[in-house]
Amino acid sequence: MSESNPAIRGDSFAFQKASAFQIQRGEMPVLGVGIFGAGRVSGGHAQAAKSHPGLKLIGVVEPDEERRSRFTQRHECEGFASHRDMLERDDIDLILVGLPHWLHAPLSIDALNAGKHVMVEKPMACTLEECDAMIDAADRNGVRLMVGHTQQFFAVNRLFKGMIERGELGEIVLAHQTWFKPFGIESRPPWFLDREKGGGMWLMNGAHMVDLLVWLIQSRPVSVKGKVTNRIYQQKADDSTSAIIEFENGVYATIAHSGFKPTGAGHGEELSTELVGTEAVVKMLSYQNKGFRMVGGAYEPVEVPERSGIVEEVGAFVDAIQNDAPSPISNDHARIVMEALLAVEESSRTGREVRLD
Ligand SMILES: NC(=O)c1ccc[n+]([C@@H]2O[C@H](COP(=O)([O-])OP(=O)(O)OC[C@H]3O[C@@H](n4cnc5c(N)ncnc54)[C@H](O)[C@@H]3O)[C@@H](O)[C@H]2O)c1
Structure with a gap:
């Protein structure tokens, strides 16, 4: 649950073995990654983006200037004060959402409407109406949405x-x-x-x-x-x-x-x-x-x-996107939770x- 937890920090076996894995992957297109939020969970998101050979970490959105600056320096990426600026970027394909729960639905929907794939942290949203609006936005825009049920x-x-x-x-x-x-x-x-x-x-x-x-x-x-x-x-x-x-x-x-x-x-x-x-x-x-x-x-x-x-969670989602396979966690499951x-x-x-x- 906390960043002191190695599973959240991302220093797992898949991270350590990433370079060997990279060689096997061949010519898969690389997806640009944007992260919403530079809070507790986002270090794990950054590690996942940096360790997967099919991903390139581009930047983070964080309104808190000090937190944003610390994050961009630590993870060598760009910083954005508003998610709208990030969503205009064509080199970003996937957004990892690590935000306060009340922002899950509105900001995920903005990202989906901008044509980005989204992995949003648990819980999916705050109401079932929000969950349905998120699923609908993914379907309408032909992009992927997955909820990060890390367990x-x-x-x-x-x-x-x-x-x-x-x-x-x-x-x-x-x-x-x-x-x-x-x-x-x-x-x-x-x-x-x-x-x-x-x-x-x-x-x-x-x-x-x-x-x-x-x-x-x-x-x-x-x-x-x-x-x-x-x-x-x-x-x-x-x-x-x-x-x-x-x-x-x-x-x-x-x-x-x-x-x-x-x-x-x-x-x-x-x-x-x-x-x-x-x-x-x-x-x-x-x-x-x-x-x-x-x-x-x-x-x-x-x-x-x-x-x-x-790291494995984000990796499995990215593999599903790149291979046009079902997401490892369905939106039906996240809605049931x-x-x-x-x-x-x-x-x-x-x-x-x-x-x-
Ligand atoms: N998978 C896990 O085990 C795990 C662990 C911790 C947290 N989480 C989940 O991660 C999510 C975030 O939790 P947290 O503990 O990291 O929260 P947090 O409060 O530490 O971080 C949220 C960050 O979002 C920023 N933010 C606020 N408004 C924003 C906006 N409009 N645009 C961009 N950033 C904005 C805040 O300034 C803050 O830095 C939650 O859904 C939580 O349940 C999951």
Whole structure:
């Protein structure tokens, strides 16, 4: 979740091996890349653009002058104060959007209307109407839109996804997710403390949690019940959520997520996902890149490939564009995640189960 996370920073195995990969790619056209936002996530976007042989990083849009200047120097690219100036450039084909959530839809739509491909960070937008307008803009302009659900590119998550697809867990029966992390209020930007601007832990991190569940369980949520609260920090945005999600294939999943108030040193964070199947019980720790399988009543570690994340995600999207293949993450999937996130908020407001079928 933070830039200190290697999967977000982009120093993964694909980055280190980029030059060998480059030689194999031959004559593929190179896409010019523009980045919207020079905040926490954008270092990972820059690394991805610089490490992929089919990409050339051209510039970044960032209204904050100091941040813009630091970014352009560090990544040796141009700086733009307004996204409209960048969108006039013919040498930019792909925009990587790392913006406050309330700006995802309007600025992505501007980019799509300018004929650029777009990878926008999660969550897709703030409302389903915005999601639909983004998908429509991509279709109308004949360009690609993909939402960056990075968890699908984390090595440990991919390992277990493969096991599920090969039937090694049998049928999945239930899932249980927890993620407790320090809220980090001292370093949070103002937009994050305001739900009107898409702020709060639920949209920020719930997007990862629900994405993982939908992807691993391979089914869509049909009912949710949840409570989204701000009892710890009492900001205009949430800090803690509990939810239960029923999936179309009969699986139930529980989610417990909190941005707690740290007391003392040594507070880590971890997104833990446990799956109970008819044949096996497993657990993945996304950020530690560790996996476990229950053997005789206790978890035993399984071997996990080297860490991966945002570099592989951008690479997979670019490969799909260049080979005219389907995007690795569909817009239907991203919209389903958004629908479930909003439904948990609605359930919290009304105190009722929200059905999605
Ligand atoms: N994939 C991941 O694991 C991961 C990790 C962190 C953040 N994210 C996502 O990345 C996105 C950005 O989050 P962040 O934490 O980097 O936010 P941030 O607040 O650190 O950065 C956003 C940047 O956008 C800039 N900005 C504001 N208005 C702009 C405009 N009109 N044009 C261009 N830039 C503008 C801000 O000045 C800021 O520098 C969010 O969608 C978040 O959920 C994803």
